[in-house]
Amino acid sequence: MLPINDLLYVAGAVQPHDITQKNIASHEAGFFGSNSAEWLKHEQQKLNQFAQLHYVRTKGFAKQGRELYAEHTREAAARSDGDNRLVQGRKSPTHPKVVNLSSRVGRLRKAQRRDIELVSTESHYNHERLYDLPDAPSDKRLSTVRLMHREWSGSYRILHHTQTRPGDAPDPQSGERYTEKLTQRAVTKIFESGAYVAACEGGFTTFLTLTFTMEQRNAIFGGETTLGREVSRFLDGIKKMFQRGWQGIDADGEQFELDGIEEPFHYIWVAECPANEHGEPNPHVHLIMNWQVDKQHFQAWSERLEGIWGNGFAHLERIRQPKAAGSYIIKAVGYAAKGENADQGLIKGNRYNIARCSRAPGWDCLANFEAHNMAAIIKECGYRLEHWKKPLQRSLYRLEKKKEQAIKAKAIAKKAKRPKAAIQKLTALIARLEGQQQAINNQIKDRGIHASTKNRFCLSFEGEEAEDKAYDFLLWAAGARGWSMQSTDDDPDYHQNVSEARATAQREYRQQYQRFLLKQAYWKSVLNDPLAPNREEPTELELSAAKADLEWYQNQQLAA
Incomplete structure (x- = not known):
């Protein structure tokens, strides 16, 4: 049987591969499948996905549907009489207290079984949670922090490196490669x-x-x-x-x-x-x-x-x-x-290639340390840097939209053969917007630090002060965030120098570290507190009073 990638590639002579992929009768599908178990698993996955989609689509209409159903039921009860009456033995309409009690009990039950929906994984897997993760495995050399330098650019970076065990290595690739x-x-x-x-x-x-x-x-x-x-x-x-x-x-x-x-x-x-x-x-x-x-x-x-x-x-x-x-x-x-x-x-x-002489030389490792909580520290720096960039990025977005409008206006003016002065005015506006964009980009670049919440394993420094910033960061991490700063190198003299640097950092950033510990303890206590009662839901006392009212009403009906 022709491999699927070969088939997509050959069919690419007449149409894009994504169209072929949509229309193809795949060898993994339905009647033509050679492995019925795999086909059943695939079909079950599709059914599960449809069920999830159906739930999302109908979730917003649940309350409206219940109200509509209740309204239709009341209308049917009002129209019925004699032996066809839906509710037998009822001599008066439902008392308002009963309706109120039912709705309040329903809200209480809904609140009790309510699930917490998280917008993204960042809402629970952030740098604060990373600080609470267990330390590195017993073989500490599998997970290390490296101070690295690239001479041709003058850049430094802090890299959280995890060495792959031989048994965890992926299988070697074989056959034709498609991308x-x-x-x-x-x-x-x-x-x-x-x-x-x-x-x-x-x-x-x-x-x-x-x-x-x-x-x-x-x-x-x-x-x-x-x-x-x-x-x-x-x-x-x-x-x-x-x-x-x-x-x-x-x-x-x-x-x-x-x-x-x-x-x-x-x-x-x-x-x-x-x-x-x-x-x-x-x-x-x-x-x-x-x-x-x-x-x-x-x-x-x-x-x-x-x-x-x-x-x-x-x-x-x-x-x-x-x-x-x-x-x-x-x-x-x-x-x-x-x-x-x-x-x-x-x-x-x-898909691409680079001349051997054009390939950038790699990074040189200057020092190795235990990883400890460095992943949390790097991610915290990513949060701080992204927060600083947000207003600048919004400004870039607004300028880009203005530039797109100016470019469209210039094209329309040229097509309509407007006066040369009007076209030159639009050209000057585009140049001015590009200059403002370049100024903002230069401001971001001049910061000389690159970190992201999407990558908690690397923090890089560029510019003339890159070396000082890298070493200052290591000292701040050891003093203000409790990083262990334990060297994994075998040189005893270097170990002594690192120990002295760590002691100096702990003295220098002692107050910051205490504030950091207090902040962590505060938020942990907040997260561990029980949820505050929602005043829209009935309390136990209110629920007992409502039940007592219901019993009194039912007794009055029986007495009548």
Whole structure:
């Protein structure tokens, strides 16, 4: 039987893989299934999901439905007579006290069985709860905190590292590899490589978009070749041209010859295969490189590269900000705008690649410590930093909306052939909004600290004061938050230095640590207190009085 990924990829020659996935008669479904137990399990999961959805949909109408049912019952009782009377022996309508008692008892029972609904996991799994988690396992080297440094960028980071046991390692991958999107790890590598080339090699200078003819698309989806293979062939050709030199005819019709370049050839490429405006799969490749030519040679250079590509059209453009090229290529594939939800299409084989010389060097480990409660400390810092960013992010959002409106207005003005002064005014407005956005982004960047509540395992520092901030953070964590600061290195002299630093931090931040303990004790006592009674619900005394009234009323009815 043809594997499902192969089938989706082959069918990609005529339609996007997500459409095929929706319409396909899967080998795991229904009558065609080879494993009835798996099919039954799958069907049961669908039924459970439907039941949950049905509950959510009908939950809001429960109270309204009960009231409607009660109203219809009363109407039917009023219309009935004789032997068809629904309520026998009743000589008077229901007393208001009985109705009031029933509703109050119903509310009390509902309050007693009421469940607590949490909006998100953050409402109960926050940094305060992390402080209460048990310490690391007995083998403390499995979970450590590392102080790390990256020399080329001057950055420092605190990393909560957990070593995977040999028995917990995942099984090795085998067979063909298919991907539907860039992973977060791939995006991080692309950003870091772009920053490294910008800091140490001057940055990327040219952006290419490589497309495929219909014949070449059929060859890719038919398994005759892959995107990665075609890009590798193209890169081999232009790298030889880059190193050996080339010749051509310039814009003035004069023949020229350019010498080879001895510098390393840096590049990053990313492939994607989204659907075009006609709903057809559109495989193409985005590539950035550190190679540019003079304006008079650009046309000949462009035609030469397109000839080496040979699979379709090759569009070249100059990168205006070479040091921001990493974000340039990420925006091109739509990841920056839509994140992991960007429609990047199904691709067989490599989805991206980075030149060996362009890959950012890794981090150097300067020191190792016991983990203790560092995860809680990092997450608390993430909360504080996100709280500080919120008003700035709201300002960025408002400016972005204003800029989008200005861009639309400018396009409308151009189409309507408005006066040149009006178009220039809109252009100046767009530039002013972009300047305000850049100022806010610079304010966030100048803070020099990166932390998030979504990642409680890493806290990084950048800028000229990164080293001082990193060491100050470790001292604050040990003194103000009770971090153990126990070194796992074997050097006794280093152990002595760490012990002295910890003692100094505890003396310096003693008052802050006491306030932190008092705050924790206060909130623990609040959380452990019983829930306060809701005054909308009847108390036990009120409930007893209502029952006594009901008994009195029933006795009066019997006496009558």
